[in-house]
Amino acid sequence: MSTIITSAPPASAGSKDPGHGGGVDYLNHETSIASWLLTLDHKRIGILYLVAMSAMFVLGGFYASLIRAELITPKGDLMSSDFYNKSFTAHGVIMVFFVLIPLVPASLGNFMLPLMIGAKDVAFPRLNLISWYVYMIGAGFTLVALIGGGVDSGWTFYTPLSTTYLNSNVLLTATGLFILGFSSILTGLNFIVTIHRMRCPGMDWFRMPLFVWALYATSVIQLLGTPVIAITLALVGVERLLGVGIFDPRLGGDPILYQHLFWFYSHPAVYIMILPPLGVTNELISTFSRKPIFGYSMMAGASLAIAIFSFIVWAHHMFTSGLSPYAAMFFSLLTFSVAIPSGIKVFTWLATLFRGSISFDSPMLYAYGFIGLFTIGGMTGLFLSTLGTDIHFHDTYFVVAHFHYVMVGGAIVGFMGGLHFIWPKMFGRMYPEFPARMSAILIFVGFNLTFFPQFLVGYLGMPRRYHEYPDEFQVLNVFSSAGATVLGVGYLLPLLYLPWSVFFGEKAGRNPWGATTLDWTHTESPPTPHNFEETPVVTGEPYKYDTLFNKESALAGH
Amino acid sequence: MWDFPIWPESASTVAPSVEALYLFIVALNIGITALVFGLLVLFSVLYYRRADDQVPPQYHGSMLLEIGWTAIPTVICLIVFAWGVKVYAELVVPPADAMDVYIVGRQWMWKAQYPGGQREINALHAVVGKPVKLTITSEDVLHSFSIPAFRVKSDAVPGRYTTLWFQPTQVGVYHIFCTEYCGTEHSRMIGKITVMEEADYQKWLSEKAELGDAVQGRKLFAKLQCVTCHAGESQARAPSLEEIHMKRIPLSFDKGSPVAPGATVLADENYLRESIRYPSAKIAAGYQYPSIMPAYDESLVSEDEMFQLIAYIKSLKKGQTPARNEHTTTPTALGAPAGRP
Incomplete structure (x- = not known):
């Protein structure tokens, strides 16, 4: 289907462009390794992040496969308890901090943001490069900690286990995460300034693509939340290293204080992971149904509302910790407030599809998968925000299933949709459509097979982070492990065909999807080093399809 | 192979209350998920792209719809919240006549002390129809004391006491799990609670008689x-x-x-x-x-x-x-x- 669209009028603009086919673009104007490692180009930095995070994703996935292999049988027969605990800690630390949190903003965001708002680059290109190096240094520390024996604190580093009782590499890992946090802060800062100061003429706030709104909301959380986790990890270090009583009651500290500090960041962090994919999905739904997003300002507002509400719900992770019942009620009520804007988003997409012109290219299949999994993930959140049921579900596999639906089913699937969407822009080549659709379907099916049984086993009461479990939970765990195999194949396919397509894929025009935002209408595929030949001027809304097949107005920018 | 449970036992007075609320939310989940999936499929069938240059009508929004899908979920959420608080109140307020049992968690075992001085490790005994209040703490790291069949759970926090209570409704033996990750042998920090008739319980107590x-x-x-x-x-x-x-x-x-x-x-x-x-x-x-x-x-x-x-x-x-x-x-x-x- 994509090939047919390439020949549609907006795409034909690409063929007469002198820069295309042998022209100078950001990939070929310099090709040395140094030109990549010292680049200040937001597009190249986005790709550097993409490569680094893909590697971390494969590593995190490897640990996930160890966990699922061990859980096929109730007895701990494949590995020791210590190694199992180190595996789920490594899986959690890598996936949460090194993949999910930076995933969409640092890769797709870096690449797309300046293109979408008509800017030549982000506001601080050097800071942008530094943030990648900071990420790599943080990753280096963590990898050394893993290779040098591992860490078995769980990704949550709960005290006093992490500060007093463990003799694994807690400090080294915490140092890695402390450093990594600055990468997140710098990216957030950079994006906020870019969105405020670098929009091209005519690009009002309410003419910005919704992905930009999502990045803005995310950046605010990154900037305000990340310092808290940095301080918290530093305090863990102080207690562990110097024996100053902060969290350990034997030293006069309070372990619950740690949970407050940790979740004050780590709950909003969930929205750092999910808001950008929510934003990406807006672009996909609009483009592949050729409809403006239904209720644009409501959608933009919902992103900001989620960002704000995310900071006032953290104690719902602590309902069983002896929290005052009144505080528990308060946080339960506030938690429901996040459900409202999340629901608005899903209904808005459905209304956008209504009477649309829907095509099923693989980015759209991913977007459908995203809506489905995000809906299940969000709806099952009701069990956990409701006090009466959360007590039973807390720290069981139900919670594991719920947050994988949101963070993997949502964030990763949304990312995959976004990645396939911008792939032709990124490399000027189409990925092969058939394996891409296969991958989207395999991921959706495999994901549900893996995680739906975990809702059931969680309801039965199986606690998370269990190396061994009672026999009656085995069948559901076997289903889950079998599903993980399908899911693994789904993830493996893009790792093969995407790199292949960079060299051998069919050439893409400047706008193969018939999208209407500046990144598609005003830049080449791949873009020139400075994105735009001349500064674009925006005169209307971002999603406007009625002029799509009128070449002149399409080229004039709406 | 297909003979496996997907429904936990329900063996305490609060379990049916939790169950009713659970089923209500399950119904909401199924309803709304079916609505979303149904509309996705329906719109896909009705509105797939017929021609490459097809441009659909461009709607920009509807205040009425937007208010609707803000207000209706808000009302549903408030209902679920209120019902959740009601069940939670049952879960956290023990009856005045509950028998005290003290629980100490440590890496990696549960120690129980009865008012009569009896002690147990990784085991608990209770009487059908008699409420029990557990006062829980930890000697080292965080643990969490959970009995899924009773739908109760409370963390064991070093340096302070937490409480939970239950009133068993069925004779039987049920799992006790530690649900807060506590180090190497976390998954072996498990036990059983045996619910007995009053007479059997008294017999058991007298066999384990100690100074109170x-x-x-x-x-x-x-x-x-x-x-x-x-x-x-x-x-x-x-x-x-x-x-x-x-x-x-x-x-x-x-x-x-x-x-x-x-x-x-x-x-x-x-x-x-x-x-x-x-x-x-x-x-x-x-x-x-x-x-x-x-x-x-x-x-x-x-x-x-x-x-x-x-x-x-x-x-x-x-x-x-x-x-x-x-x-x-x-x-x-x-x-x-x-x-x-």
């Missing part, structure tokens, strides 16, 4: 020389502990004391425990800061002994404080460190 917790606590009270100062007289160096449990105590706000003027504290188990471990934390009005009482850390009073001391203090009625023996030594001479400020 309060009696053991009285011995500790004497051994640790508490009575030297807590003499139960108005001119004593420390407040009388008679009938102190669940009384509201006005606090001293001497210079340097970390309490605000006019503050009071409820003398629950947590306060009694804190006052033994850290005597200066909250000092009763009329006594000086910092406390002259030594701090009793784990090396002097273990968590198990702490429960016995508290059981004794809770049992202490008017005029029952033992007579002071002037010839015994003071606590400091026993090796207790001086009170920490």
